[in-house]
Amino acid sequence: MHVTKEFKKKTFLKQFLLGLHVSNSISNPISIEQRKNSIKLSADLAMAFARGRTHWTHALITKLGQKEENKSTLKGILGRRYQILMARYSCPLLYQKVQRRKKGVRSYRFSYNAQKRRSALKGSCVRVSPSVVARNLENRRSKVLKRLVPGGELLKGSSLLSEVLDYVISLKAQVDMMKSLWRATQVSSSSNVELIPKCSIAKEGSFLHYSK
Amino acid sequence: MSSRRSRISEEEINELISKLQSLVPESRRRGSNRASATKLLKETCNYIKSLQQEVDDLSDRLSDLMAGMDNNSAQADIIRSLLSS
Numbered sequence: 001m002h003v004t005k006e007f008k009k010k011t012f013l014k015q016f017l018l019g020l021h022v023s024n025s026i027s028n029p030i031s032i033e034q035r036k037n038s039i040k041l042s043a044d045l046a047m048a049f050a051r052g053r054t055h056w057t058h059a060l061i062t063k064l065g066q067k068e069e070n071k072s073t074l075k076g077i078l079g080r081r082y083q084i085l086m087a088r089y090s091c092p093l094l095y096q097k098v099q100r101r102k103k104g105v106r107s108y109r110f111s112y113n114a115q116k117r118r119s120a121l122k123g124s125c126v127r128v129s130p131s132v133v134a135r136n137l138e139n140r141r142s143k144v145l146k147r148l149v150p151g152g153e154l155l156k157g158s159s160l161l162s163e164v165l166d167y168v169i170s171l172k173a174q175v176d177m178m179k180s181l182w183r184a185t186q187v188s189s190s191s192n193v194e195l196i197p198k199c200s201i202a203k204e205g206s207f208l209h210y211s212k
Numbered sequence: 213m214s215s216r217r218s219r220i221s222e223e224e225i226n227e228l229i230s231k232l233q234s235l236v237p238e239s240r241r242r243g244s245n246r247a248s249a250t251k252l253l254k255e256t257c258n259y260i261k262s263l264q265q266e267v268d269d270l271s272d273r274l275s276d277l278m279a280g281m282d283n284n285s286a287q288a289d290i291i292r293s294l295l296s297s
Contacts (some may be wrong), residue, residue, distance in 0.1 A: 017290050103268060134250065141253035145215035148260045158221050161228040164256060168235055171263040179269040185277045185289040 008170075012177050015046035015077075022076035041070055045077065047174040055159075056167050059151025061085065084171045232256060 019042025027034065042062060048057040067088055071148045075082045142160065145150035149167050152160060234253060236259045 001253055013290055017287060020285075032279060035279065036271050039274050040267065041273040074222055125250065127287050134248075137250050137252065140259065141250055144257050145253060145260075148257060148264075158225045158228060161225060161232070164260075165232055165235070168232070168256065168260060169264070171260065171267070172235070175263055175270070178267065178274065181290060182270060182274055184275070185274065188289050189277055207269075 008173055009177060011050040012046045012174070013181075015049045016042050016177075016181075018077055019043075019045050019073065023073045026072050026076065037046065037069070041073060043174060043178060045074070047170050050173075051166070053167055054163070055155065056149055056151045056163050058085075063150055159195050235259075 020038065023038035023042065041064060044060060048060050051057050061074075062085070064070050065082070078085065142156075145164060146155070146160065149160075149164055150161060155163055229249065229252060236252070236255045
């Protein structure tokens with residue numbers, strides 16, 4: 001497996017913390033809806049940062065960064081890297097490539113369906129070989145998959161599969177981390193006791209400001 | 213040359229498919245030979261959707277829980293979960 005879970009956990013939590021910290025310092029007080037969005041944004045960004053540089057992580061960060069409401073948080077986290085990242089991935093040529101490919105698929109499908117309709121009108125049964133049907137189904141399914149995985153539209157074949165695999169692993173890790181975080185938060189909200197000794201907190205990161 | 217390349221990528225694809233099969237639940241029930249590629253793709257799509265939905269749910273629940281907290285307690289919880297996991 002590409003990702004070792006131990007490494008990912010620490011990076012994820014650090015980044016998640018940073019994301020929450022940045023978005024809370026930008027707009028405070030915030031509604032429940034806003035808080036949920038900032039948590040989700042921080043979690044997605046943390047997952048992408050913890051994984052490192054892959055196609056889908058870049059696509060995800062770019063997609064998140066293009067939304068107006070996320071820009072200030074992203075800028076706060078990335079700092080100078082924000083400009084570089086956004087410039088690199090708002091390249092119009094990439095999207096032109098996707099558009100041209102989409103047109104091709106549409107015209108192929110249209111002629112294929114027209115052929116089916118014509119032979120159905122003739123009264124004869126449609127002679128479509130099973131391999132074509134299977135391939136058609138597979139194409140449809142991989143289209144859905146491409147939409148689900150960030151950046152998937154531009155991939156195909158084995159690279160799409162490996163991206164999907166990577167994405168699934170990271171998603172699972174993200175869900176597990178958030179679950180354990182939720183359990184920890186539940187425990188603390190029911191009992192207001194500081195269980196952690198101060199020395200281990202100081203080790204975790206200098207961006208934590210503890211004021212007692 | 214091209215046939216060698218396609219053979220290599222076919223091995224790659226088979227390996228990826230088997231890895232995916234071991235990850236995605238539901239597809240482990242049937243024998244590994246029976247699962248076709250389309251079925252696996254469909255299961256993967258469903259699995260990704262359910263994971264994304266779970267993230268959404270968890271964000272909801274976390275925002276509810278953290279509503280009453282200040283920044284420092286939220287940080288403490290995150291560290292606690294780091295130390296316990």
